[in-house]
Structure formats: C-alpha cells, structure tokens
Amino acid sequence: MIPRERFRNLESQKKQKILDVAVEEFGAHGFKEASINRMVHKLGIAKGSIFQYFGSKEGLFHLVFDHAVELVRHSLRRVKQDTAEQDFFERIRQSLFAGIRFIDRHPRVFHIYLKMVFQEDFPLRAEFLNQVHLFSAEYLKPLVQAGVERGELRTDLDPDMAVFFLDAIMDRFLQAYAVSFLDAGAGLYQASPESVSQKIDEFVRLIREGMGAERR
Amino acid sequence: MIPRERFRNLESQKKQKILDVAVEEFGAHGFKEASINRMVHKLGIAKGSIFQYFGSKEGLFHLVFDHAVELVRHSLRRVKQDTAEQDFFERIRQSLFAGIRFIDRHPRVFHIYLKMVFQEDFPLRAEFLNQVHLFSAEYLKPLVQAGVERGELRTDLDPDMAVFFLDAIMDRFLQAYAVSFLDAGAGLYQASPESVSQKIDEFVRLIREGMGAERR
Amino acid sequence: MIPRERFRNLESQKKQKILDVAVEEFGAHGFKEASINRMVHKLGIAKGSIFQYFGSKEGLFHLVFDHAVELVRHSLRRVKQDTAEQDFFERIRQSLFAGIRFIDRHPRVFHIYLKMVFQEDFPLRAEFLNQVHLFSAEYLKPLVQAGVERGELRTDLDPDMAVFFLDAIMDRFLQAYAVSFLDAGAGLYQASPESVSQKIDEFVRLIREGMGAERR
Amino acid sequence: MIPRERFRNLESQKKQKILDVAVEEFGAHGFKEASINRMVHKLGIAKGSIFQYFGSKEGLFHLVFDHAVELVRHSLRRVKQDTAEQDFFERIRQSLFAGIRFIDRHPRVFHIYLKMVFQEDFPLRAEFLNQVHLFSAEYLKPLVQAGVERGELRTDLDPDMAVFFLDAIMDRFLQAYAVSFLDAGAGLYQASPESVSQKIDEFVRLIREGMGAERR
C-alpha cells in the first residue's frame, strides 16, 4: 500500500477539496485534536476513504505538510528572484512583506507552523524543524553575505549572529502579526493590519541603524 | 467545594509532586491533550483524588497557571529592584539574563507559556494574554521612558514602537533559547546555552546601535 | 449526523433487538439510571455502536419514546373506530379492555409511561405530558359529549369534571393492573389478571350509577 | 455496629436537620440518584459521619422511610379518631382532605411515595408495598363495613371491590393533586389547588351516587 497512491488517482477537484479541509482542520486543532470525523463530514465522503487514500491520520498530515513546505518554498523563491537587484535592507523589507502576504493568503498554513514549533507531538516535527533551520542558512545567509560584500552592512558583523538576529526578529514580527490576525480583536502587541506597513518600515530602520555600514 | 481547599491541606511534598507532574503534562501536551490518566499514573494516586482536590481538569490547570504567574511576577520584581540604578542597556541585558535563568529553572513553565500563546483552546487564555500584554506596559515602558529621560536613548524614538520592538525581540530571543533547550540536541538556531552570554551581549549592542543616543 | 440515520440502515432483526433492550432498560431504570453499558452487554455489541446510531443516550431514548407514542396512538385509533356505534358505557368498557391489552402486549412501554409521569428528569417529559393531556381532550371529551347528547349521561354533569374523573379512575385502574402485573406475585390491590374482566364490569357499573341518566 | 445507634445519640437539632436534608434529597432524586455528597455539603458535616451513623446509603434511607411511615400512620390515626361519629361519605371526604393536607405539609415525603411505587430499585420496596397494601385492609375496609352496617351503602356491594375502587380513586386523586402541585404550573388535569375543595365534593357525590343506599 504505497501511501497516497490511491489519492493521486482522484480527480483534481476532489483532491483540492480534501487538501483544503485538512489544512483547515489541522490548522484549527493541531494534530491529535484534529478529527477525521469532522473532516469526512465536511467533505461528504466516507471515513474509510481517507484511510484508503492515506493509510492513517498521519498519512493525511503528510499531504498537508508537503503542501505547506511547497508553498513556503515557492514564496521564498519568488521574493528572492524579484529582489535580486536591490540592496540588503530593501530585500529584508520585501521579505517581511512577503511573509505578511503569505499569512494573509494562507493563515491556516501559518497556524500549523506555529503549532508545530511549540507542540512536541506532531508527526514530522523533527524534519520540519530541520527545514525551518535551513531557512536561515539557505535564505538569509546569502542575503547577509551579499550585503557585506556590497558594503551595505558593517564589516565587523558576525554573519551567523546577524542571521540569527534577523531570523529571530523577522519570525517574531510575523508571529505577532499572525496572532493578532487570528485572534481578531485581541489587539496583542497592537499589531493591527492597518499599521503593518509603517511597522515594517520602522523595523527595517532599526535594523539599518544596528547593522548598517553608513554613519548616522 | 471551594476549589483547591482539599489540595491545600495535603502535605507539602505531595502538593509539590502534583504540581510538578501537572506542569510537566500541560507543558508537554497543552490543555486538551493533557491526560489525567497519565498524571495519576505517574503520581501513583487514584484518579478520583485529582477531582477531590481540584474539581475538574480545568481546576487543576488553574493551579498550574497561578503558579506560573506567581513565578514570573516574582522574577520581574526581582530584576527591577536589582537594576534600579543602572543604565537602560544594562537593564535590558539583565532582563534577558533573568529570562534565561527563568527558563533554566522552570523550562516546563515557559513551555506552557509558549503553548498558551499559540493554542486557542486553553482555559484562562484571555486573562493570560492580558497579563502578558501588561508586561509591555508595566515593565518595559518605564524602562524606555527612563532611558529617554536620562539621555541614553535617541529622543526621536517613538516609545510605544520601541516597547513593541523590545518586547518582540526579547520574547523571540527567549523563545529561541527555550526551544533549543527543550528540544535538547535539535540545536535550533544554534542557541546553545554556552554561547548565550555572548549572544545577549551582541543583542544589546544591536539595540544600543539602533536606539542609543550617542554617535558611533 | 442526522439522528438515527445510521440506525435506520441496520437490518431489521438487529433494530428490533436494540429497541427491545432499550425499552426494557429504560422501563426498568428510568432515564438517568439506565446504563448503556448494560444494554450493549445484553446486545453483544460495542459501546461505540450505540453512539454511532443515536449520537447520545438521549437520542436512543427518542427512539423508544417515538415507538411508544406510535403504539399508543395506534391503539387509541383502533378502539375509537371499533366502538363508534356503541353507547357510552360500552365505549368506556372497551377502552379499559384496550388498555389492559396494551399493557399485556407492551408492559415495558407502559412502565416507561409510569416512570415519566413520576420522575422529573426525563428528556421529552414536557412534550410527553402534553401528549397525555391531549388524551383527555381529544379522546374522552368527545365520548362524554356524545354520551350527553344521546341521553346516556345525566344532563347536569359538568363535562370537564366528568372527563377528569374518568381519566383519573381509568388511568388509576390501569396503573393498578400494571403494577400488579409487573411486580408478579406482589398481588398489589389484588388486581390479578384473572379477575380483570369482572373488575372492569364493576367499574363500569359504578360509573353508570354515578353518571348515568336513567334512574336505578 | 447496630444501625443508627450512633445517630440516636446526636443532639436533637442535628438529627432533625439530617432527616430534613435526607427527605429532601431522596424525594427530589430517588434512591440511586440521591447524592450523599450533596447531603453532607448541605449539612456541613463530614461524609464519613453519615457512614458512622447509618453504615450505608441504604441505612440512611431506612431513617427516611421509617419517618415517612410514621407520619402516614399518625395522620391516618388522627383522621380516624376525628371522624368516628360521622357517616361514610363524610369520612371519605375528610380522608381526602387529610391526604391533601399531608401533601401540603410533606410534599417531599409524598414524592418519595410516588417514586417508590413506580421504581423497582428502591430498598425496602417490598416491605413498603406491603404497608401500602395494609392501608386498604386496615383503614378502608372497616369504613366500608361500618357504612354497610349503618345502611349508608348499598347492601349488594362487594366490600373488597368497594375497597379497591375507593383506594384507587382516592390514591389517584391525591396523585393528580401532588403532580400538579409539584410540577407547579404544568396544570396537569387542571387539578389546581384552588378548586380542590370543589373537586373533593364532586368526587364524594359520584361515590355516593355509585355506592350509596338511598335513591336519587
């Protein structure tokens, strides 16, 4: 029983619907609390079918996981291409905007990301953390290196430290946005969508002042 | 009938063990997935006893929650007193150290904090988010204001923005530390305990350069 | 999701057995004390199945309730048709016989009726009492009115009082029969099945002497 | 451990309170649903004490049962004495009034009576039904016999049948009153307290016309 073999042969529309419902469910409830009962009820298909397609609940989560990774990879590739010619700070700015757009378009996917970071009992969590780790190495490090080479960043900057710092505050910025977005009205950290653009600019300014090469 | 009345009368050692096991369980699994079965098995007591002490699963969680709030409050009060005479950047540095110490001493408590931020179905979550929100207002804002008044911070700094920024990167720094600490060996973000002191110094330097008043 | 949808698709024999066991259990123990554990044990099926079929304990009781209401309705319709041409006292006599036959055929169903009248915590109890109330209005009142019109009953009789009186003693007669029948051997009120026919005749004679139009 | 030995030694006030709370609880919930937890909470005493006094839940119920039997016995003895000189129909009338007064004064006790008749799993139920049975023999039969001897009742009346009939409608009358009284507002059978006196008179009239010796 090769996993997902049966699923692959389904018609496209049905596959999409199953994926949507699964993302919604895992995003809303995490892995263990996600209910296959609810999903098949929403989908209007038999519970047995899910097990025909994916073998297990974990098999279904694999689908969601791969989909999410693909979305992130695509988004990063895109922003990397689009900003290839721009300076370091603009690239950071664009990366943050891309993150915001990603959350707006795929809030449930980002929600799964948050759940996976802080919950131990997710399947694939180890692999997932690895992938996230590579983000720093594969995405941010070249940015920093290019920034140093082009003279946009201070030369005495430890690149690894800078990567860690950038990763931390960028991730945290998106977390704050997502939480305030998902908990509509909670107003956590006042990160309301309206002021996002302004906040990003301020963020980038602080980064520039902290890391930038030119004197104030 | 009064919640925890029965619990209060237990002998100290037993109370401590119950608290420990509960912190461990809620920290590892969140609220809904935490299993009272597992807890009483670990404790070697009867299932009914938990309900004698706390009335419900939620009642047990209240104990954990109050304990955590008390720990945090105590830690903050302490660091505030100890650094009253020092300059802004040193106070930030000491705050980060206090956070690191807190995680080292109460890693499971910090874990519950992370879970509560990113999991919707916790009891007391609204109250909890409120408390966290007050951290910015009550703890960081006076720090920033004093920094501006003493001429340690740039005068053109928007205090609320600075508070948000500080809160974000400090919180994120601690998150990164906690995750790498709890997922021992995962080495996420290379935030290994050894290099923590060095990382904190670098962090503070960046903050100083971004926000500080004096010219480089 | 639709209640009882799953149940409806079962094979007839199984459905009947479940209904029988449920009537037995609710009749013997009332609603709250009825045990699904006992039922599934008697039935030799898994506990989960009951919840697949009915969603909840209350859902299972709905089945029993609807079944009982249907039986009563059927029985009343039948006796009304069969006695349309007869005089008032014969109609009362036939109604009592129909009641006795009902108890003989469905003693457990009648037992549930008794429980619902005297136990407050039944689901559907309000609706049920309404249905019972309608019995007086819809069944007995036309009988009395026809009796008065045909000159079989005293003209100075308050119809509502007469209905109340008839309802009370007929109901009580059946209660006494049912209790002595169910508590086989208890001999309560000496209402042994053998002498029932004689008792009914005596009952009707008393009613005739109390309410009848003709002089003794 | 002689049952109730310990209870007997308590101070009178405490004993009364325990009895009151127990009557209330068993009357409201029946035997199995009655909760010793709730009772001790209301009483403000330790749960263990109940078991010291009565040995078991059933032992506690014995107290309630004996109390109820005593109340009924007292009430009947009273009305028997008070009406010794009056005619049959007045004695029946007074008996019904006594029943109504009993329900008004001890609604919970009457409630336990109703529960015991229609619920199989009461302790002492067999003995209880026996006691109820004796009510017909010991209370009503002498009344009927005296009525026949005094020429107030028809001479062709079978005394046992008359006793059964009287017992049935008197009991049913009180049931209807109790149910409408307990289900305040349900209006079952329109037996509202206001019209009780009028209803009793009508009842007695019907009995007189059915059983009485004199011609209309």
Place this chain on the structure above:
DNA sequence: GATGAATGAGTTTTCATTCAT
C-alpha cells in the same frame, strides 16, 4: 474503489465506601 458498520481503548467526571488520624 468506495462505503460505513463495528470496534474498543481512550477521555473526563461522579460517587459510595473505607479507614487512618
């Protein structure tokens, strides 16, 4: 391929009863 009936271990919670203090 799809279905959905069946399963049984899991969940939280209640409660009468016991017994050491």
Place this chain on the structure above:
DNA sequence: TATGAATGAAAACTCATTCAT
C-alpha cells in the same frame, strides 16, 4: 467520635482504525 483523604468502579461519550460488502 468525627474527620476527610483515598479509592476505584462506573458513567457518557469520542475517535482512529479495520474490514466485509
């Protein structure tokens, strides 16, 4: 004598998984 901590069986209900049709 009174206490109340401890117990464990029982309750209703959920759900991933299996499998015959």
